[in-house]
Amino acid sequence: MSVSQNLPLFGVYVHWPFCAAKCPYCDFNSHVREEIDHDAWAQAYRQEIRHYYNLTPDRTVTSVFFGGGTPSLMKPETVQVIMDEIAACWGIAHHGEVTLEANPTSVEASKFEGFRSAGINRVSIGVQALRDDILRFLGRQHTAEEALRAIATARQVFDRYSFDLMYARPEQTLQEWRTELQDALQYAAGHMSLYQLTIEKGTAFYTQHQRGDFIMPDDDRGADFYELTQEIMDGAGLPLYEVSNHAGAGQESLHNQTYWRYGEYVGIGPGAHGRVHVNGQYRATRAHKAPEVWMDRVRAHGHGAHPFEALDTEKRFAEALMMGLRLREGVSRTHLNAVSGCIFEDQIAEDKLVRLEKEGYLNCPDDDRIVPTIAGLQRLNAMLGYLLS
Amino acid sequence: MRVMTKPLKQIRNFAIIAHIDHGKSTLADRLIQECGGLEDREMKEQVLDSMDIERERGITIKAQTVRLAFTAADGVEYQFNLMDTPGHVDFSYEVSRSLAACEGSLLVVDASQGVEAQTLANVYQAIDNDHDIIPVINKIDLPAAEPDRVIQEIEDVIGLPADDAILCSAKTGEGIQELLQAIVDRLPPPHEGDETKPLKALLVDSWYDIYLGVMILVRVLDGKLKKGQRIQFMNTRAVRDIDRVGMFTPKPVLLDDMGPGEMGFITASIKDIEETQVGDTITEEKRPCDGKLDGFKPSVPMVFCSLFPADAGDFEQLRDSLGKLKLNDAALHFEPENSQALGLGFRCGFLGLLHMEIIQERLDREFDLDLIPTAPSVVYHIYKTDGEMTELYNPADMPDVVSIEHVEEPWIKATILTPNEYVGGLLKLCEERRGTQLDLTYAGNRVMLVYRLPLNEVVFDFYDRLKSISRGYASFDYELDGYGKNDLVKMEIRVNEEPVDALAMIVHRSGAEARGRQLCERLKELVPRQMFKIAIQAAIGGKIIARETVSAMRKDVTAKCYGGDVTRKRKLLEKQKKGKAKMRQYGNVEIPQSAFINALKMGDE
Ligand SMILES: Nc1nc2c(ncn2[C@@H]2O[C@H](COP(=O)(O)OP(=O)(O)OP(=O)(O)O)[C@@H](O)[C@H]2O)c(=O)[nH]1
Ligand SMILES: C[S@@+](CC[C@H](N)C(=O)[O-])C[C@H]1O[C@@H](n2cnc3c(N)ncnc32)[C@H](O)[C@@H]1O
Ligand code: SF4
Ligand SMILES: [Mg+2]
Numbered sequence: 002m003s004v005s006q007n008l009p010l011f012g013v014y015v016h017w018p019f020c021a022a023k024c025p026y027c028d029f030n031s032h033v034r035e036e037i038d039h040d041a042w043a044q045a046y047r048q049e050i051r052h053y054y055n056l057t058p059d060r061t062v063t064s065v066f067f068g069g070g071t072p073s074l075m076k077p078e079t080v081q082v083i084m085d086e087i088a089a090c091w092g093i094a095h096h097g098e099v100t101l102e103a104n105p106t107s108v109e110a111s112k113f114e115g116f117r118s119a120g121i122n123r124v125s126i127g128v129q130a131l132r133d134d135i136l137r138f139l140g141r142q143h144t145a146e147e148a149l150r151a152i153a154t155a156r157q158v159f160d161r162y163s164f165d166l167m168y169a170r171p172e173q174t175l176q177e178w179r180t181e182l183q184d185a186l187q188y189a190a191g192h193m194s195l196y197q198l199t200i201e202k203g204t205a206f207y208t209q210h211q212r213g214d215f216i217m218p219d220d221d222r223g224a225d226f227y228e229l230t231q232e233i234m235d236g237a238g239l240p241l242y243e244v245s246n247h248a249g250a251g252q253e254s255l256h257n258q259t260y261w262r263y264g265e266y267v268g269i270g271p272g273a274h275g276r277v278h279v280n281g282q283y284r285a286t287r288a289h290k291a292p293e294v295w296m297d298r299v300r301a302h303g304h305g306a307h308p309f310e311a312l313d314t315e316k317r318f319a320e321a322l323m324m325g326l327r328l329r330e331g332v333s334r335t336h337l338n339a340v341s342g343c344i345f346e347d348q349i350a351e352d353k354l355v356r357l358e359k360e361g362y363l364n365c366p367d368d369d370r371i372v373p374t375i376a377g378l379q380r381l382n383a384m385l386g387y388l389l390s
Numbered sequence: 391m392r393v394m395t396k397p398l399k400q401i402r403n404f405a406i407i408a409h410i411d412h413g414k415s416t417l418a419d420r421l422i423q424e425c426g427g428l429e430d431r432e433m434k435e436q437v438l439d440s441m442d443i444e445r446e447r448g449i450t451i452k453a454q455t456v457r458l459a460f461t462a463a464d465g466v467e468y469q470f471n472l473m474d475t476p477g478h479v480d481f482s483y484e485v486s487r488s489l490a491a492c493e494g495s496l497l498v499v500d501a502s503q504g505v506e507a508q509t510l511a512n513v514y515q516a517i518d519n520d521h522d523i524i525p526v527i528n529k530i531d532l533p534a535a536e537p538d539r540v541i542q543e544i545e546d547v548i549g550l551p552a553d554d555a556i557l558c559s560a561k562t563g564e565g566i567q568e569l570l571q572a573i574v575d576r577l578p579p580p581h582e583g584d585e586t587k588p589l590k591a592l593l594v595d596s597w598y599d600i601y602l603g604v605m606i607l608v609r610v611l612d613g614k615l616k617k618g619q620r621i622q623f624m625n626t627r628a629v630r631d632i633d634r635v636g637m638f639t640p641k642p643v644l645l646d647d648m649g650p651g652e653m654g655f656i657t658a659s660i661k662d663i664e665e666t667q668v669g670d671t672i673t674e675e676k677r678p679c680d681g682k683l684d685g686f687k688p689s690v691p692m693v694f695c696s697l698f699p700a701d702a703g704d705f706e707q708l709r710d711s712l713g714k715l716k717l718n719d720a721a722l723h724f725e726p727e728n729s730q731a732l733g734l735g736f737r738c739g740f741l742g743l744l745h746m747e748i749i750q751e752r753l754d755r756e757f758d759l760d761l762i763p764t765a766p767s768v769v770y771h772i773y774k775t776d777g778e779m780t781e782l783y784n785p786a787d788m789p790d791v792v793s794i795e796h797v798e799e800p801w802i803k804a805t806i807l808t809p810n811e812y813v814g815g816l817l818k819l820c821e822e823r824r825g826t827q828l829d830l831t832y833a834g835n836r837v838m839l840v841y842r843l844p845l846n847e848v849v850f851d852f853y854d855r856l857k858s859i860s861r862g863y864a865s866f867d868y869e870l871d872g873y874g875k876n877d878l879v880k881m882e883i884r885v886n887e888e889p890v891d892a893l894a895m896i897v898h899r900s901g902a903e904a905r906g907r908q909l910c911e912r913l914k915e916l917v918p919r920q921m922f923k924i925a926i927q928a929a930i931g932g933k934i935i936a937r938e939t940v941s942a943m944r945k946d947v948t949a950k951c952y953g954g955d956v957t958r959k960r961k962l963l964e965k966q967k968k969g970k971a972k973m974r975q976y977g978n979v980e981i982p983q984s985a986f987i988n989a990l991k992m993g994d995e
Contacts, residue, residue, distance in 0.1 A: 260953045274953050316960060
């Protein structure tokens, strides 16, 4: 039921930038609009897909991800148009993974059938919490009960689904989290994303937090939460395979692994990023974030991207390392050298690895692989700073 | 402007001296105003405090001289040369120079505060200079003014007759006319002076003016100063042609000449301020005068600290800026230094803590330099086993203990004046700081304490503690009082076993452990947790006297990182890498410079 191992990873990310309301913690490229011309959007996506196809022909798409914003607010017809275009351009691999992010309101869950018909085979549901008071605090448009019903629908409609929870929230106790997570596990099937709540600049929470309206757990407490989470998830047979992502064997998200394994991906839609090889160059692409500007650009130029950035070998090395070390499987020197064109030993002094290994932050099981431990994952930013300085 | 030189008997040269903030500069304002030196619209408060930093802090740093014309009761116009002086201890060398150029002093005492430590120090200096002194009780407009008590205090504490003190308010102008007339009546004219003799003038001060170049303040004793005249500086032997002669009203005004007893400025196309040694005697090249004047004792820096640019690229700029400040501040000393913890910088010498603070602030403000100062320290005398003595300016340079026979530190004689009720607290403070009591006398409800103290114990935060114990009422003055042997040791701070040179300090053995513990605790709070644990230790010789551990951080990871976050995350790492310039490597950990900087800011809480 999975994509052939022989195919190189090639993902398409499609960004739908609209939401019903803006959540106070969210710094994603999401916007609230009274009216949306769905047909116009469908056409713009088609155009941009075509544009990138012309730059990157000769690939087969191994995964598609509709992210947002709230893509479950899209019309299934729009999803259909996009899927058709992707299929017409590159073609989609047999058993290709096609995920759509969904918010669990009843209206959106009622569209799941339509999404399936349009080609979606996996949903990722933004449950966030299983308590109504918390959901209100988080500014969500759904109740816990609605979320559970959405999960039930997803279970019936799709082969695979995942859902997201946010923890280490203000005032949350470890015991509360244990209860909530164990409760949530009853509804899980193979995959869950568990994110510690982060206060991001430019959000309502940021201001409130600065004002002292609520207190966030400090790093020590964050660590307690993280360690407890691992304990529970290991017990439930859903160990982490990435810093915040858990799956049973074979249930990992292929699309997201494409990012972490530093595969190629195309970013479609406002604010979407991509990493693609074009004419022997490795390009980082980035689209205009404002929906209207993006739309105008696509109409005028066939795409909404800013000038691309060509990534030199060192930048590629840094990116591949920082993404790769997020994975429990780690990275290999061979892989890093292959994707970056660097020589590992020139980039990272051996004694640093020895030191980190001694400290219990990573393992080097052979001459090639570098595998972070849980303790290492938990301190990844510091570790990367140390390795790359 | 044509201003004729005056006969001696129509000249009065005087300094205004007082404790800090007793109103010298404000009194000068009134005298200037009353004599018409400035129009009302040109007047502002403490008009002589012209540097930004003086205006902002409301204190005088640099002495200023103004020439005023006053028509006395007898209808005769007198020439007053008034010198406003600083009140703070650190700048007493400015006072001493001014006193040497005058024959009289106005001793200003705040009617509500009474006699304070700096009042004493300055009046003694004035007496040493054979000055006639008029006591001036200022601020009589204040509700808390007690002129009678203060008059009594002047008589009791200073022993100066004060029944004829002038009562005035520099704020309302009350008593100012009376004071002007008293200056004529009670202060002497310049003692002697012969216009026909060869030129003999005292170089009172010199500074650099961006428009006029090097300016020299002079007091003429004999002969005349004229434009075009060829003069010689007797100490430096330099010969120059005068290109300007002038006075301050306080605006600079050019004059044709200057005669005996008068004060004013000259310029002589001097490029290098080093040529103008304060205290030097100026004479004519062709017709030198008979002997040199006594001159001044050079000012000695007492407090040292190192200054490092926060941005290593600013080193050259720091050198230039210090050089520029030195043009107007002969008391500032500096030489390059290389620190492992903080990079390239300068070891600087200052007159005292306020002087140090002001220089740091001017570097920051006028030259836009971000600085890292180390803890203030004094000059130690290291006697080696081979009998040699070396002066130690920087604790980091302390030689190996085995080669040291003994160490001596500078002592001071401190005079503290305080209201009765704070004596207990102040005695305790002096004892804690290893002081020895020399004297304790009561005068009315005030007490004068005289203590011998190690200067090192005072440079830290003595003054702040004194003020806080006495709720601001006690005042303090000091003079150097030789060197004394003591059990002094170098305390090192180590991070992951490596010494941090900028944090090394000389301490008395008895206080070392407490100090070491305090510094380690403080650093522990300042050093951000990292992936590896960090050992912080205080050590004397090889012996660890205090230790703290910064445990490893437990969590530092971005929760979400997908396709769109890669660029941002990479740029963050690149920026972090650039920030490494401000980090110092100790073993396997990098400590941000800011941690050391903040540890250095520590007081003796
Ligand atoms: N009420 C009142 N305040 C005064 C009088 N004279 C001075 N002051 C105030 O006292 C403060 C100190 O005055 P300054 O003239 O700066 O004192 P100073 O003696 O020159 O001080 P330093 O140069 O720093 O030693 C200022 O706030 C003045 O406004 C006075 O006669 N009456
Ligand atoms: C692209 S976002 C939003 C998807 C979808 N619109 C929703 O709200 O469920 C995907 C996930 O990131 C997580 N997330 C968003 N903001 C976060 C924050 N500030 N801290 C931690 N997790 C966050 C949430 O769990 C969210 O479901
Ligand atoms: S969290 Fe999801 S629903 Fe909420 S604003 Fe962000 S993208 Fe929209
Ligand atoms: Mg003043």
